[in-house]
Amino acid sequence: MSSAGSQRNDTPGPGDATPPAASRRTTNLVAAALALVTIIGLTWWVLHRIAYVHVVDARIAATMVAVSSRANGWIEVLAVEEGDQVEAGDLLFAVDDREARLLLAEREAQIERLQAHADSLRERQAMVDARTASRLDTRRSELNAAEAALRAADSEYERAVADWQRATPMLEREIISRQVWERQRNDHLQARSRREAAVADLARTRAELAEAEAERSELRLIDAEIAELNHALTEARAQRDRQAVLLDDHQVRSPGRGVIDEVFVERGEHVNRGQRLLVMHNTDEVWISANVKETELRHFDTGAQARVRVDAYPRARLAGRVTRIGSAATSEFALLPSPNPSGNFTKITQRVKIRIDLDDPGDLTLRPGMMVEVAIEK
Numbered sequence: 461m462s463s464a465g466s467q468r469n470d471t472p473g474p475g476d477a478t479p480p481a482a483s484r485r486t487t488n489l490v491a492a493a494l495a496l497v498t499i500i501g502l503t504w505w506v507l508h509r510i511a512y513v514h515v516v517d518a519r520i521a522a523t524m525v526a527v528s529s530r531a532n533g534w535i536e537v538l539a540v541e542e543g544d545q546v547e548a549g550d551l552l553f554a555v556d557d558r559e560a561r562l563l564l565a566e567r568e569a570q571i572e573r574l575q576a577h578a579d580s581l582r583e584r585q586a587m588v589d590a591r592t593a594s595r596l597d598t599r600r601s602e603l604n605a606a607e608a609a610l611r612a613a614d615s616e617y618e619r620a621v622a623d624w625q626r627a628t629p630m631l632e633r634e635i636i637s638r639q640v641w642e643r644q645r646n647d648h649l650q651a652r653s654r655r656e657a658a659v660a661d662l663a664r665t666r667a668e669l670a671e672a673e674a675e676r677s678e679l680r681l682i683d684a685e686i687a688e689l690n691h692a693l694t695e696a697r698a699q700r701d702r703q704a705v706l707l708d709d710h711q712v713r714s715p716g717r718g719v720i721d722e723v724f725v726e727r728g729e730h731v732n733r734g735q736r737l738l739v740m741h742n743t744d745e746v747w748i749s750a751n752v753k754e755t756e757l758r759h760f761d762t763g764a765q766a767r768v769r770v771d772a773y774p775r776a777r778l779a780g781r782v783t784r785i786g787s788a789a790t791s792e793f794a795l796l797p798s799p800n801p802s803g804n805f806t807k808i809t810q811r812v813k814i815r816i817d818l819d820d821p822g823d824l825t826l827r828p829g830m831m832v833e834v835a836i837e838k
Contacts, residue, residue, distance in 0.1 A: 512836060513836040514836075515750040518749065519830065519832060520749075520827060520829060522742065524721070525715060525739065525742075526738075527739070528735060528736050529712060529732065529733060529737055530733055531560070534728060535728060535731060538726065540720050540723065540738070542721065542723055543719065546717070547714065548714055548717055550714045551712075553725075560710055564707050567699050581685055581689065585686070588679055588682065592676045592678070592679070600669060602665045603665045603666060603669050605665075606664075609661065610661075613651070613654045617651040620644075621651070623647065628641065712737060714740070718743060719742075721738075721739045723737070723738045724737060746828065747818065748780060748816040748832050749814075750834055751790055751811035751814075753811055754810045757812060760837065761782070762783060762785060763782060764782045765780075765781055766779070766781060766834050766836045768834050770830060776822070778822075779819045781819070785815075786813040789810040790810070816836075
């Protein structure tokens with residue numbers, strides 16, 4: 461009985477499936493699901509490829525500013541290190557400026573010396589002007605008086621000559637007495653003497669006026685000397701200002717806001733003018749640089765929207781737009797061009813650099829050189 465019952469219980473019913481059949485059904489379901497997922501994935505991939513231009517080797521880019529020294533000397537102050545955030549005008553380096561300060565002091569002393577000489581000449585000019593001006597006015601007044609006196613003496617002399625000439629015939633005809641004639645002759649001689657004295661006085665006055673005018677010419681010499689000093693002062697001030705600029709160049713300051721990427725010198729090192737000291741970039745001005753195949757350039761233009769994924773932040777999704785498309789293929793800027801003199805040619809699809817500006821990078825720290833994948837809308 462027990463064996464018969466066991467035999468009946470082990471016999472599968474019409475609704476039960478055998479183990480191989482259940483396994484096959486599970487396998488079929490998994491295969492169908494995988495096929496569906498594959499079809500969906502392939503469909504999405506194809507549609508995505510149709511709708512977007514993909515670049516998987518794009519990079520974060522920024523304007524890398526190489527800060528150089530504008531003076532020769534030893535580094536006295538090293539105020540930054542790699543990773544420091546700086547603002548425009550912050551001190552980066554200070555070069556030994558003792559010699560530059562001494563040269564600036566020398567320029568200042570030269571200006572003071574020239575200025576003192578110019579002031580002395582102006583004082584002398586004022587004194588000569590005051591002295592010669594009054595003397596010149598006096599001599600001109602004396603000349604006017606001498607000319608008037610000569611005119612009066614000429615008139616008196618002419619009258620005396622006429623009277624004496626009339627008196628001589630009258631004496632011969634005994635119309636007048638000899639005493640009257642002698643008085644007329646004496647008047648004539650006195651008038652002639654006064655005229656000669658007036659002529660001599662006029663000549664003396666003219667000589668004194670010429671002397672006063674000659675003294676006045678000293679002012680022109682002083683003016684010329686002052687003009688020459690003014691030119692020397694202008695040149696000295698320009699040299700002073702140039703030296704002040706050179707002194708200021710001993711302090712290397714940040715050209716703008718940014719972060720220090722690499723420092724190439726240490727405190728105490730000697731640097732030369734033009735030597736690169738560090739490299740920095742502005743963290744607020746980063747973009748994406750991508751090299752797109754030339755065959756895909758026809759699918760988009762500047763202003764096209766782009767989806768961005770940064771490898772360092774795989775969960776973050778950023779948006780941007782194409783702002784610049786290069787005017788030449790990247791191969792044109794290769795350091796080592798590959799000429800083809802033999803005639804053998806292998807055609808290679810060229811790439812053109814484009815720039816994508818991010819709409820809002822948020823709080824992500826994007827560093828130049830980071831790898832980025834972009835999808836540009838067609």
